[in-house]
Amino acid sequence: MLKFIGRRILMLIPVMLGVVLVVFSMMYFSPGNAEDYILGDMATAEDKEAFRVENGLDKPFWIQYFNYVRKALKGDLGISYNTKKPVTEEILTRFPTTFKLAFFSVVVSSILGLTTGIISAVKQYSLWDNICRFIAMIGVSMPTFWLGLMLMLLFSVKLGWLPAAGFKTWKHWIMPALTLGLHSASSIMRMTRSNMLEAIRQDYIRTARAKGQKESVVIWRHALKNAAIPIVTVVGMQFGRMLGGSSITEMVFAIPGLGKLLIDSINLKNAPQVQGGVLFLALTMSVANLIVDILYAFIDPRIRSQYVKVKKAKAAPAAAAKEA
Amino acid sequence: MSKEMSTADAISMKKKSQFGDFVRRFKKNKGGIVGLLIIVMFLICALFPAQLVGEDYYSQDLSNRYCHPNAEHIFGTDELGRDVLTRMVWGARTSLEISLSAVAVSCILGTIVGCIAGFYGGVTDNILMRIMDVLMAIPSTLLGISIVAAFGSSIYVLIFAMGISSIAGFSRICRSSVITIRDQEYIEAARATGASDFRIITKYVLPNALAPIIVQISMSIAASILSISGLSFIGLGVPAPTPEWGSMLSNGRQVIRDHAYIVIFPGVAIMLAVFAFNLLGDGLRDALDPRLKS
């Protein structure tokens, strides 16, 4: 198992270097110079030149890139142009808010998506199934920001039940979590339904029924345990997607999270902040996916036995491939 | 020669009946048909906006600001007194233009990458797929935002940004179907006849990997429409005065309390368009290959 985890972490390294390269070169080649933003219009040409030398901005692209990577490994992502604070600090103060929002949303959407998906699969083509599928289809089609605005219009403007912006009390969290989570709930529902339908059709379900097992156990234990494996992947991916995609929701509800910080930084041409933020989010997303992969290996005995038990290892991959 | 002709005939007959099967299955899929009809409606809007609502989507009429929906302006007017319906119809052109071009770009590039990676395997596969991993690792919204922020907002940059963020999806899907096809016996057979790799890929591998790619095209268009409107919403999308659903919505956001209709109608248009392409994608998937799952 450790070998598996170790290999996955090693695979992360080139990907992260690539992410830095993409983001770094984008900021490098974008019009506008750092010194103009930092020093302002009043600065003289000499001041600007001195600033460039001091920050290594006069060096060739690759040297700058490697310097950036070297510093990033130590946790130094540079200094924010507009607040003059370390980028890492800015990120870490905002990140808990974004994490909380994403976590809250993923919990809500998993509960919604799983239960509706399972019921839909068990009662395939029923009225309930059709309604759920229709809502899920609308859910994946609705733009996040519009959903946010519509919720706001209904619950804050028309009904006055919930506050429109901020993040102080639990009431503040309801609309943002729903806004961010509806798309995910819909994806999870669709995935759950199709995987459950697939699982219910399998022979081992018939075997379980032939044993005289109760239908509830057949569905919730035998079918769901098999269907759960791909569903876990989707839930994990959705969590990553929420961490990286929360910016628009944060903007709509004026939540001072990492996503909003990034958009603000882009508008201010705050390159170190943008680079650092995107890098950080890409890293958290990758770590989320890594955890999902490990979890996946733990739930699926066919994969687990490849890594845990050395005995019988030769038969396992072939059998797993056949049954997959 | 005559024998060759007859095989060719047989193959074309087979194709025809396969296509017939596909049409029959698709016709039975109510969702897919509804999606297709909505898409046709939007396509008509995008192709003939001038004939439908007239050329004038830009001139301001400040005396007629915020006209709530009425007989003259069915969907009302916006903050500059422009007719919302007119701008929405023209907005269909903007949205479809960008999303279709973006998906065309990413589909072509992604398919090429996926085919090469899947067909050759080994180191080539590894390198190409790690590059795709990099693109996948950056949250797509953020990737789009950063690209537009770096290169400025124009239609071409938008197409590029949207295209880049969906290449990875295409390449993965294409690669996995190529891998399953690669080792089939008919590929061996083609190789035995001395066909070049290029010929094998284009003639034998690609046609058999087409079904999931077609489905992905429909789904990607839906995703692109969403992303474009999202970018426009945060002010990084299509520059004014080009009408675009996301930016119309964004402009209306400040006045949502009093003039909600400005926000509601463009939102419905976005949702309907995305909904239609998703429905079409689902329908195509069911019709092309009943065994294919999301």
Added chain:
Amino acid sequence: MANNILEIKDLTIHYVTDQETVKAVNGISLQIAEGESLGLVGETGAGKTTTALGIMRLVPDPPGRVIGGEIIYKGEDLMKKSEHEMRSIRGHQISMIFQDPMTALNPVETVGYQIAEVIRLHQNLSKRDAELKAMEMMELVGIEGARAGEYPHQFSGGMKQRIVIAMALACDPSLLLADEPTTALDVTIQEQVLDLIDNLKKQFNTSMLLITHDLGIVAEVCDKVAIMYAGEIVEYGTLEHIYNNTSHPYTQGLFGSIPNFNSKTHRLKPIKGLMPDPANLPDGCVFADRCPHAKDECRSGKLVTKEIEPGHLVRCRLFE
């Protein structure tokens, strides 16, 4: 005839969809006496598995629907039982071995759990005791009990089928429905599995319905034979009746398509044509289109099953 453990009367099962009605089983009747084995023989698609699922009341509904008939098990009609009562019969009184051991086991549960599951459902044992019993059952079918904690993918096909057998016999059922238990296995393993079933059957005095398309297996294991074709039983009798006095043209055809090492025939005689589409069965005799003796009168009217000698039933115009 009084000690019949199972008596099926006029069982009819259809699969009904919007487009068509597939007539899978059409009015079949058969009996199995205590301790007896009946071989149900027929081609793929003849309705054999549907019959077995019908006995278990596990025909997937929708689209499957039991149109009519009685399934009398130990004097009681299973068709009249509630779902709750059926659950206590399944796996306990009547159990089933499925065709494909590769897919019949749940890949994410240990085999020990899967065997213990049926034991815990029907016997009042603690979890621990049920697990011990499961290990005993594994030993009984020739697998180390210590492997109870392993998952199905860690076993070979033959071993998986042994586990399925262990599962089916764990609660000493009175009736075993074995649906092509050896079809998915290698020939060498087939023999072992058949011997195992046969021995255990004798040991527990279990009656059996053996579904197969292999007349050789039937000769080895069964006492009686029912030949099934397009949802009907076309010939029914003891082994001697069927093998020595083969009467129905279809049964004769089946024997003609088995290689025989004793006679000097160089060529097998396969039955011409295909089984009729069960969604669109012909009038009259269902076998008429492929029958070498078919006459015009075969293609209309309803056939009757005729007893041509005591206990030997044939459904054919030639014998009416």
